[in-house]
Amino acid sequence: MDETTEQLNRAFAALADPTRRNLVARLAGADATVGELAEPYDMSLQAISKHVKVLEDAGLVTRSKEAQRRPVHLDAEVFGLMTKWIERYRQEAEERYRRLDALLGRMADDEDQKQTHTKDAS
Amino acid sequence: MDETTEQLNRAFAALADPTRRNLVARLAGADATVGELAEPYDMSLQAISKHVKVLEDAGLVTRSKEAQRRPVHLDAEVFGLMTKWIERYRQEAEERYRRLDALLGRMADDEDQKQTHTKDAS
DNA sequence: GACTTTCTCAACCAGGCGGTTGACAATGCC
DNA sequence: GGCATTGTCAACCGCCTGGTTGAGAAAGTC
Numbered sequence: 001m002d003e004t005t006e007q008l009n010r011a012f013a014a015l016a017d018p019t020r021r022n023l024v025a026r027l028a029g030a031d032a033t034v035g036e037l038a039e040p041y042d043m044s045l046q047a048i049s050k051h052v053k054v055l056e057d058a059g060l061v062t063r064s065k066e067a068q069r070r071p072v073h074l075d076a077e078v079f080g081l082m083t084k085w086i087e088r089y090r091q092e093a094e095e096r097y098r099r100l101d102a103l104l105g106r107m108a109d110d111e112d113q114k115q116t117h118t119k120d121a122s
Numbered sequence: 123m124d125e126t127t128e129q130l131n132r133a134f135a136a137l138a139d140p141t142r143r144n145l146v147a148r149l150a151g152a153d154a155t156v157g158e159l160a161e162p163y164d165m166s167l168q169a170i171s172k173h174v175k176v177l178e179d180a181g182l183v184t185r186s187k188e189a190q191r192r193p194v195h196l197d198a199e200v201f202g203l204m205t206k207w208i209e210r211y212r213q214e215a216e217e218r219y220r221r222l223d224a225l226l227g228r229m230a231d232d233e234d235q236k237q238t239h240t241k242d243a244s
Numbered sequence: 245g246a247c248t249t250t251c252t253c254a255a256c257c258a259g260g261c262g263g264t265t266g267a268c269a270a271t272g273c274c
Numbered sequence: 275g276g277c278a279t280t281g282t283c284a285a286c287c288g289c290c291t292g293g294t295t296g297a298g299a300a301a302g303t304c
Contacts, residue, residue, distance in 0.1 A: 005140050013138035017262080018127050021207070028214035034281060047263055049282065054261095069271085069280065076219065079212035083205050085143070090201035092150035097198065139292085156251060169293055171252065176291095191250065191301085 007059060008085060011078050014058035019043070020051050024060065027074040037072065129181060130207060133200050136180035141165075142173050146182065149196040159194065 015021055023037055038048035052072055055061040059078040063070045137143055145159055160170035174194055177183040181200040185192045 001140065008143065009138055009140060012134050013261095015208075016131055016135035016138055018123065018131060019262090021130065024211055028211040028218075030218075035279090043262095044264065045281075046265085046283090050262075053282090074211070074215040074218075076212045076215040079208050079215070083208050083212070086137075086201050086205050086208075089146055089150040089196070090198045090205070093196040093198040093201070096150070096152075096196075135291095141292090157249090165292095166294065167251075168253090168295085172292075175252090 004081070007078065007081065010054075010058040011060060011082055014054050014060055015082075017051070017054075019048075020055055023048075023051060023055065024074065027061065027072060031071045031073045033069055033071055126203070129200065129203065132176075132180040133182060133204055136176050136182055137204075139173070139176075141170075142177055145170075145173060145177065146196065149183065149194060153193045153195045155191055155193055 015024070019041065026032065026037065034045065034049050034052055037052065038045045041048060052061065052063075055072075056063060060075060062073050062075050064073070137146070141163065148154065148159065156167065156171050156174055159174065160167045163170065174183065174185075177194075178185060182197060184195050184197050186195070
């Protein structure tokens with residue numbers, strides 16, 4: 001499997017968990033340590049440490065390696081990959097939808113015209 | 123848990139699987155039946171049927187209910203939800219990055235100025 | 245009504261995931 | 275060195291997931 005594919009696998013999987021999305025949301029405001037991140041949750045520090053590792057493996061987050069107190073920092077790059085993927089297909093879908101809409105519009109016009117003709121003939 | 127949260131859970135989880143992302147990519151081009159979708163994969167029809175169900179539960183896909191031959195159709199709406207979520211935090215992260223960059227820039231300028239003064243004094 | 249085609253449902257299995265607890269590694273401070 | 279703080283590693287557990295096979299439901303065709 002190609003590298004981008006695996007990166008998307010990990011990134012989407014990482015954001016599928018609400019706790020991890022919440023971590024991302026908080027990290028968007030400011031860097032934080034695992035301890036600070038863990039504080040508000042009713043969950044062990046180890047659990048949060050694991051969540052952070054998942055985000056890190058997905059490339060969504062980086063950490064300064066000043067071990068003991070290793071602040072976590074949000075990294076925008078992979079997010080870009082994800083939106084690029086999503087937007088591509090969303091736009092195709094919407095384009096197709098617009099074309100279908102236009103087609104239905106034309107069919108309705110034809111229908112109107114038929115009725116007009118009928119009316120004219122009557 | 124609120125409804126949007128669960129929707130994002132399901133949507134991100136759905137797209138975490140490469141087979142499902144591939145289905146989405148193909149459906150962006152044209153609607154298709156489960157049989158047509160299953161054809162290219164080395165996998166049972168039932169497996170694909172399950173994958174489609176996951177996409178459907180995530181709201182990424184809808185199906186005309188003319189049971190037996192029930193074409194699958196890509197739905198753009200939830201994709202919008204996802205990009206909105208991602209882009210919000212990506213932009214915050216980039217904004218923070220720019221500010222940090224500017225700060226580092228100013229610090230470097232100060233450093234230059236100090237050197238200039240030293241030079242002037244010498 | 246019988247048969248074909250298309251798809252889903254149910255049961256099962258291996259493996260991964262999200263959480264726990266307990267031990268311990270690594271740095272900072274006295 | 276000794277100790278506190280901060281974080282990770284390892285083993286374990288229950289559950290969900292992605293796949294399989296086999297059976298059956300639902301509509302179209304003869």
